[in-house]
Amino acid sequence: MPLPLPRLYNPAHDSPLLPQLASIHAACITHDSQLATFLPPLSHPRILAYWTALAADIPNGSTEVFLQFVNETENEVAGYVCLMMPNTETGPFRGEVNKLMVSPEHRRKGVARRVMGMLEGYAKGRGRGLLMLDTTVGLPAEQVYPKLGYTELGVIPKYGTSPVDGTTLVDEKFFYKDLREVEPLKY
Template identity: 30%
Template sequence: MSPAPITVQRLDGAQALAAVDALADVLIDCVEGGASVSFLLPLTRERATAFWRKVAESVGRGERVLLVARRRREEAGADGNADNSAGACGIVGTVQLLLDLPENQPHRADVAKMLVHRSARRQGVARQLMAAVDDVARAHERHVLVLDTVTGGDAERLYQRSGWQRAGDVPKFALMPDGAFCATTFYYKHLR
């Protein structure tokens, strides 16, 4: 049986606030899986939900765009009808587009916190999120995008396949969740 289809959705501030718990689940899973995404182990639920509340507030102020990937689970109930409740849609990935940049960079945006739950990896979720972030950037007239990722990590292949150009590496830029240093690679993309 193939995985359920993935849909990508842009959340507004209220929707982001309502999704804090599901987003925290994805963040915690990624950090526990070794992703260097600004947090050290152990990542408590309180820290994860506090982070997502701040993101939701920033989305509400128009400073960033929050995209989520949802896996649609169609489960037949006792009456044979599919379960279409909110609980039937699980968030399995997310990415942000940061728009609140200095006034001399109105053409640019930063891509941040590309997260995919380990259970949904290698199913095209990240690729769909990156395509959606390109579309959102174009809609906001941002044609230069920048991101950073762990040097040598799996995400580098995704970014390179998605047309991102490597700008360079910074040794010991950040820490892995276990506290070990890691190098970071910066990428940019010019949208056409």
């Protein structure tokens, strides 16, 4: 069964989805060792508080969350991604792709491409043509972003603390895509 179209998180009625977003967030940390804000032992209430605060930012226009559901009839989230749009006079055309996370149960189904395609179209429509993102060196996402048209910018060594052991410092790779020069992904 094909996936439905992704959609924007709506703070007015989607707050019951926040525990799912927190659970996917935790799964990506434990399953993939993603540098994703938190270190084990993971606290679901702490991650849920993070998502509650992020959702509260949506009405001010600086953040959007793009959701991919498993199907049309259930409210099961397969994955998501955030677009951060900082309020800056020197870079009103920039956006940051943040927290691209796909549930381990729903990988290799095109979820990442679909939510990234929606994010890119939305960003371009909002005048945010230059997108930046990062991922930990050695994780599968390092191979995904070039396939989505992102250009490697470089690596910062010893960028963050690994969730594997809580002490090892790992390298982070940065990417960008200029939607002023290329079309957004099709989804």
